[in-house]
Amino acid sequence: MIDSGRKRAVNLSSRWPVSVEQHWLTREVHVKYAAIVIASDHRQRWELFSAREFAECEVMVTMGGEEGGEMYVREVSMQMKDMEEKSLNGRESLVILQRTFEKGKRSGKIEEGKERYEEFLEKKRERKEGKERMENVLNIVCVSCFVVAVAFWSYKLFI
Secondary structure, three states, X not given: OEEOOOOEEOOOOOOOOOEEEXXXXXXXXXXXXXXXXXXXXXXXXXXXXXXXXXXXXXXXEEEEOOOOOOOEEEXXXXXXXXXXXXEOOHHHHHHHHHHHHHHOOOOOOHHHHHHHHHHHHHHXXXXXXXXXXXXXXXXXXXXXXXXXXXXXXXXXXXX
């Protein structure tokens, strides 16, 4: 990304693809590059990101071509996602982009980028498991309340 007004640039993709997949029907190749950026500043809490620490900047390159021929870039798209895989809206994305432009630093080591991405995936997995545990507890409580209510109602009905 280039901010020509402030004469700044920032690279929002990984040096190596995070995933490469071929669409089964169209035979297009989808190459995903991703960079993890900080979505919230711990010194100053933004209202938008109170529950979000990191965001994933995903650059998806769609390549087409005929079998045995050269590949060509058909489409390039960029999307910001939070730790719950929800796409961020324009306002949230712009706040993150602005902060990323202001920092302007990026490590040149591939291992650090991989490590940060793996840490992001681990945190995302932990967050998902925590939500599932909480949902299971809530389901048990709801079923228990229903059973107690039915038992109480049937007791009152027959006595």
